Amino acid sequence: xxxxxxxxxxxxxxxxxxxxxxxxxxxxxxxxxxxxxxxxxxxxxxxxxxxxxxxxxxxxxxxxxxxxxxxxxxxxxxxxxxxxxxxxxxxxxxxxxxxxxxxxxxxxxxxxxxxxxxxxxxxxxxxxxxxxxxxxxxxxxxxxxxxxxxxxxxxxxxxxxxxxxxxxxxxxxxxxx
Amino acid sequence: xxxxxxxxxxxxxxxxxxxxxxxxxxxxxxxxxxxxxxxxxxxxxxxxxxxxxxxxxxxxxxxxxxxxxxxxxxxxxxxxxxxxxxxxxxxxxxxxxxxxxxxxxxxxxxxxxxxxxxxxxxxxxxxxxxxxxxxxxxxxxxxxxxxxxxxxxxxxxxxxxxxxxxxxxxxxxxxxxxxxxxxxxxxxxxxxxxxxxxxxxxxxxxxxxxxxxxxxxxxxxxxxxxxxxxxxxxxxxxxxxxxxxxxxxxxxxxxxxxxxxxxxxxxxxxxxxxxxxxxxxxxxxxxxxxxxxxxxxxxxxxxxxxxxxxxxxxxxxxxxxxxxxxxxxxxxxxxxxxxxxxxxxxxxxxxxxxxxxxxxxxxxxxxxxxxxxxxxxxxxxxxxxxxxxxxxxxxxxxxxxxxxxxxxxxxxxxxxxxxxxxxxxxxxxxxxxxxxxxxxxxxxxxxxxxxxxxxxxxxxxxxxxxxxxxxxxxxxxxxxxxxxxxxxxxxxxxxx
Numbered sequence: 186x187x188x189x190x191x192x193x194x195x196x197x198x199x200x201x202x203x204x205x206x207x208x209x210x211x212x213x214x215x216x217x218x219x220x221x222x223x224x225x226x227x228x229x230x231x232x233x234x235x236x237x238x239x240x241x242x243x244x245x246x247x248x249x250x251x252x253x254x255x256x257x258x259x260x261x262x263x264x265x266x267x268x269x270x271x272x273x274x275x276x277x278x279x280x281x282x283x284x285x286x287x288x289x290x291x292x293x294x295x296x297x298x299x300x301x302x303x304x305x306x307x308x309x310x311x312x313x314x315x316x317x318x319x320x321x322x323x324x325x326x327x328x329x330x331x332x333x334x335x336x337x338x339x340x341x342x343x344x345x346x347x348x349x350x351x352x353x354x355x356x357x358x359x360x361x362x
Numbered sequence: 363x364x365x366x367x368x369x370x371x372x373x374x375x376x377x378x379x380x381x382x383x384x385x386x387x388x389x390x391x392x393x394x395x396x397x398x399x400x401x402x403x404x405x406x407x408x409x410x411x412x413x414x415x416x417x418x419x420x421x422x423x424x425x426x427x428x429x430x431x432x433x434x435x436x437x438x439x440x441x442x443x444x445x446x447x448x449x450x451x452x453x454x455x456x457x458x459x460x461x462x463x464x465x466x467x468x469x470x471x472x473x474x475x476x477x478x479x480x481x482x483x484x485x486x487x488x489x490x491x492x493x494x495x496x497x498x499x500x501x502x503x504x505x506x507x508x509x510x511x512x513x514x515x516x517x518x519x520x521x522x523x524x525x526x527x528x529x530x531x532x533x534x535x536x537x538x539x540x541x542x543x544x545x546x547x548x549x550x551x552x553x554x555x556x557x558x559x560x561x562x563x564x565x566x567x568x569x570x571x572x573x574x575x576x577x578x579x580x581x582x583x584x585x586x587x588x589x590x591x592x593x594x595x596x597x598x599x600x601x602x603x604x605x606x607x608x609x610x611x612x613x614x615x616x617x618x619x620x621x622x623x624x625x626x627x628x629x630x631x632x633x634x635x636x637x638x639x640x641x642x643x644x645x646x647x648x649x650x651x652x653x654x655x656x657x658x659x660x661x662x663x664x665x666x667x668x669x670x671x672x673x674x675x676x677x678x679x680x681x682x683x684x685x686x687x688x689x690x691x692x693x694x695x696x697x698x699x700x701x702x703x704x705x706x707x708x709x710x711x712x713x714x715x716x717x718x719x720x721x722x723x724x725x726x727x728x729x730x731x732x733x734x735x736x737x738x739x740x741x742x743x744x745x746x747x748x749x750x751x752x753x754x755x756x757x758x759x760x761x762x763x764x765x766x767x768x769x770x771x772x773x774x775x776x777x778x779x780x781x782x783x784x785x786x787x788x789x790x791x792x793x794x795x796x797x798x799x800x801x802x803x804x805x806x807x808x809x810x811x812x813x814x815x816x817x818x819x820x821x822x823x824x825x826x827x828x829x830x831x832x833x834x835x836x837x838x839x840x841x842x843x844x845x846x847x848x849x850x851x852x853x854x855x856x857x858x
Contacts, residue, residue, distance in 0.1 A: 284850045295812065298804040299846055303853040304822070306458050306484040311450040327484040329678075329854065330801030330822020332829075334485035354455050358438045360853040361457035 214278035214289060220319040221277075221340030225270035227315060233262040279338050281349060284356065286326060288338050298336050302356040304328050309335075310350050312343070322346035326353065369432035369443065376494030377424045379469050384420030392416035433492055435506065440480065442490060454490050456510040457855055458482045464500045476500040480507070483678070483854070485801070485824060532635075532701050533690045535626040543623070543692035544616030546665045552614035553607045628689050630704050635675070637689060649687065652857075653678050654705045655824050656795040659698065663788035673698045675705065676795075676826035707794050710782050716773040720816035723832030724772075728765040730810075732758045774830050776841055781821070783830050795821065795828050797848040799857050805838050821845075 240258035247254070273292055280287040285301045309325040316322060316339075323339040324346045341349065396412035431444045441453035460483060464476040475494035482490070495503065535543070624641035634650035656676040665671075673690040690698055699709050710716070735754035742751040767787040775782040781795045801822030811817055817838045819830040833841070 285846060294806065294808050296804055296806045298802060299842065300802045300822075301846060301850045303850060304801045306482040306854070307452060307454040307490065309450055309452045311445075311448065313448040317449070327482070328801040328822050329483040329485050329824040331485050331825065332820050332827050333802045333804055333822045336802065350453060354438050354453060357455045357457055357853075361855045 213280050214287075215280060217274060217277050217279070217340035218321060218342045218345075220321055220342075222270050222274045224315060224319050224321055224340065225273055226266050227319075229266045229270055233265050237262050274340070277340065281352065286336075286338070286349075286353070288336055298333055300326050300328055300333070300336055302353050303360050304330075305353055305357060308350050308353060310346055324349055369434040371432055372428065372492055373475055373494055373496050373499070374428065375473050375496075376470075376475055377421075377428045378473065379467070379475065379494055380424035380427055381417075381420045382469060384423040385416050386420075388416050388419035388423070392419060435503070440490075440503075440507070442492060452490055454480050454482060456507060459507050459511060462504040462507050464497070464504065466497070470494050478503055483824070485822070529636075530630045531627060532630050532704060533626075533628040533693060533697060535623060535692065539692065540620055540623060540626070541616060543670075544619035545612060546662070546670065546692070547615035547619045548611050549614040549618065550611065553611040556607060556610050623691055626691070628701065635689060635705070647687075649675060649677050649689075651705055654707075655799045656793060656826060656828060657702050657705060657707045658826075659702075659709065659792040659794070661789045661791070665692075666789050669694050671695060671698055673701055676823060678825045702794070707796065708780060709794070710775065710784075710792065714775045714782060715777065716775045716782075716784075717837065719769065719772045719774070719830075719832040720814065720834045721769060722814040723811070723816045724765045724769040726810050726814055727768070728762045731761040731765065735761075772832070774833070774841075776844060781828075781841075781845065783828070785831070793828055795823060797845055798852045799824070800828075800845060800849055801854075803842045803845055803849075805835075805842060807835075 237258060240255050244251070244255045276290065276292045276295070278289045284303065285299050287297065287299045289295070289297045306327045306329055308327070311323045311325065312321070320343055321339070322341055322343045323337055324341060325335050325337045327335045392412055392415040395415050396408055426446045427444075430446050430449075431442070433440065433442045436453075439453040439455045440459075441451055443449060443451040459480050461481045463479045463481065465479060466476045470476060474497050476497045477491055477493040478495055478500045480490040621641045623639050626639040627637070629636045631648070634648050634653070636646070636648045638644065638646045654675045654677050658674040658676060659671055660674065661671045670692055671694070672688060672692060675687040675689055677687050690701055695709070702709050735757040738754040739751045742748065742754065764787055771784065771787055771790045773782070773784040779797060781797055781800075782792065784790045784792045801824060803822070804820040805817045806820055807817045815835050816832050817835050819833055819838045819841060821828040821830075830838075830841070
């Protein structure tokens with residue numbers, strides 16, 4: 186087993202308690218593309234950069250011993266950039282069934298949403314500049330319900346996302362014809 | 363116009379309209395830029411520079427937007443790709459397009475362009491619009507979409523039973539019922555307003571409303587007896603004030619109810635449910651029967667003792683805007699049952715397989731609720747009056763009692779056609795949803811729910827919300843599976 190796989194499994198283990206949503210049928214969940222971790226890390230890095238710069242400025246501005254401010258801030262930033270994206274990635278997954286799409290997400294607040302293809306109103310396939318750099322795409326399905334009016338699934342390889350869109354659109358055509 | 367395999371751009375002239383809008387938005391950044399460069403230019407130069415900057419920003423924005431927006435009229439769907447940096451491709455299957463509208467703002471109309479909007483049943487606000495196409499192209503697109511849809515999709519189910527006699531009155535409120543309803547609508551808010559007003563404007567009254575002696579004088583009692591009956595008179599004064607306030611509350615309640623619900627009639631017509639009501643503002647709403655997604659049976663704690671309930675329809679929002687869908691505001695269960703049945707919903711009965719939620723969730727709720735008075739007590743312990751510390755703790759038994767009641771009253775049930783839920787402690791509210799008319803199912807768990815092994819089941823309902831909180835996790839999964847099985851059987855096009 187490759188090292189990455191072992192790591193990912195450990196993460197899932199300490200992540201999922203005995204009463205977790207994903208416990209039953211976790212084997213059927215498809216994990217997101219590995220590049221999604223890189224994307225999350227890049228996003229976390231961009232968010233943490235002002236924090237680090239601010240800490241550095243404060244460090245130079247004050248007379249405190251070296252490292253009193255910068256060390257904890259950098260530790261926090263490292264945790265946010267290295268550890269959290271890994272866990273967030275492990276917490277996400279999807280399952281494209283014969284007639285439904287299941288999207289699982291959330292670290293603290295877990296949610297497991299299923300949208301039958303027959304209830305999809307329209308679909309979005311979106312790519313931000315960062316996502317494009319990693320070859321990823323986000324698919325969003327829109328339903329008529331007030332709750333879950335749109336369900337997003339990020340971190341798919343672009344080709345997979347496009348294929349998924351065709352699958353769902355094709356299903357709608359078959360069902361209504 | 364036929365299906366094309368190559369993506370196309372919108373009308374180039376549309377850039378002009380876009381640029382004008384862009385210039386309006388770029389006034390502020392242009393002003394900032396011109397201000398930054400004010401040393402290089404003086405007077406006229408500044409204004410000219412400002413204008414050129416605004417034009418350039420607006421024109422560039424409009425061009426980029428036009429350049430990066432393409433649409434494709436495909437075999438199954440219309441797709442629109444847009445976004446200058448972040449790209450978004452939205453595809454709308456023909457089967458889901460309910461209508462195509464052409465809009466022409468003034469400037470677009472002058473140069474013969476139109477914005478084409480595709481309306482679907484999506485619950486969110488965002489829609490799909492193509493801005494701008496030439497009017498001819500827009501009309502051709504509309505024709506094409508209508509042809510495609512009529513070819514492939516069957517006409518949605520026609521509501522109602524054709525054999526049913528037209529305009530059957532399902533529910534009406536005669537003035538006596540209305541007056542009784544008004545009594546239960548006793549308005550505490552009106553009482554509060556009057557009390558506040560007497561505090562503020564008591565100088566306008568010839569006597570002090572809160573002074574029992576004044577009341578006694580007003581009632582023309584001999585002065586000697588007032589002195590003798592001091593405390594009693596005070597009590598009588600307070601009672602009189604309460605009686606006046608009570609009368610105001612009742613009068614407000616009746617007045618409001620009569621104004622809103624005068625002549626309330628609910629009829630079953632060929633087109634659906636027709637509700638008429640109102641004294642000053644008459645309203646007349648028609649709700650197609652097949653658009654009713656769920657029904658809600660509500661009550662209040664006092665009227666519940668006398669068996670009075672209110673029935674509401676949850677319907678697709680676009681039917682009546684934000685108007686309420688109350689179909690029987692004040693009725694006995696025997697009157698409500700046929701109304702619900704006419705919309706295809708059965709009220710829960712003896713054979714409804716009611717289930718209780720997870721007890722643990724309500725214990726957690728009580729613990730969380732108790733944390734607030736506990737924090738207040740600890741805070742008081744370190745305040746100048748530590749004696750008062752136990753006072754907030756008096757709320758803890760009340761919080762626990764409330765959670766106990768919430769648990770006792772909470773139920774849910776799933777039968778072949780409906781999903782039932784009952785929530786609330788003093789006056790439980792029952793929601794009844796049609797299984798096939800749900801849009802999505804979500805199981806959600808917070809940290810506490812994960813520890814306690816329970817979950818909330820959120821259901822996508824067109825025009826309303828429906829959640830089953832605090833289900834045991836296995837139960838939530840079981841309900842989801844059976845709901846999904848019945849949802850997948852019927853496509854959206856056949857339920858709307």
